[in-house]
Amino acid sequence: MGSPADSVSWDEASARRLERSALATPAATAGPAELVRALCGAHAQVLSAAELSVGIRSAVATRSDIRAALWEERSLVKTHGPRGTVHLLPTADLPMWIGALSTMPHPANPFPEHIRLTDEQTEQVVAAIGQVLAGAELTVDELTEALVEATGPWAGDLVMPAFQEMWPRWRQAVTLAAYRGVLCFGPSKGRKVTYTNPRRHLPSFEPVDGPLAQARLLERYLHAYGPATPQSYAKWLSAPRSWATELFGSLEGSGRIQRIGLDSTPAWVNAGDTGFSQAPPRGVRLLPYFDAYVVAGQPRERLYPGRAAERALTPSGQAGNYPVLLIDGVVSGVWHQRRSxxxxxxxxxxxxELSTAHRAALDEQVERVAAVLEGRPELAIGTVTAGAHA
Structure with a gap:
């Protein structure tokens, strides 16, 4: 790490982010929970993508190790995290996450009034979820039946349009229940998702006080992805920019974070965390759908330069819809894998054009991806025809 800096280049910031995300050099000894902590959560809407996100950051871990951490050791929990999306989080960090997520502002309920839960109904559902799941792992149908019995038939009304079907009304409260610490995912029953209460695996935990939890979460984010701005933090959390700006200002005022320049644009790091290596970013990595590094990485135009933005971002600029080829810290292609x-x-x-060195590194990365997913790889260089989320 170099001497303290009051302004850094994109390359310096990129190199440090790669190092702290275990993408510069895969970790030799860190376990799944430690790696997920470094990422500030691993996106797990598709669990196999989360397994790959964590596995490629380890020199030795496979998907079996990540599944063991999740379902046997319980050092990881699958729950709703940033942006309300499904993530793997370290179980030991739930008090911080719940303290922060339950007290920060969130977007308004998007459903029309005749579909929406009232405030009173929401509180009834969240309380009932905590009680019903306290000693059980229930499928959606089983949980619906239990909640209707506990609250009333209105909870089971099929009024929520979702994925070409209608969901019961109570499911509007799933994310809030997760943020309150009374709901997380359990192991699937066949093809059916189950829910349970995280207190079964972390008994008697108490959420960290809201302002303190919010400060700690921001410090975690800045350690991994700084220098960063309130705007990028708000985007990462799907939170109001005004709230993020106020939080940054409060922590800067108390001396917990400090302002430096990123390519001469104001950005923030944790107080005293101003050492950056002069070595340029290096490495070839295959990142899966919604990998934490590309979702959090800002500014987008530096991470997705030129054609990369056209090929790997949505028209609205959303990252993660395509698995990406990362070369020397920037998105340099897309990829797809099909299993048989x-x-x-x-x-x-x-x-x-891939250089000889980059092609050799790509071959090594393909082997590592296959090791994580416990398969035999066949690599082809060519056009990816699969669309987003394929």
């Missing part, structure tokens, strides 16, 4: 038994057919579409 143990065989993994991996297609990589670079956006430019």
């Amino acid at each position: 038994g143990k065989r993994l057919s991996i297609t990589v579409e670079p956006l430019g």
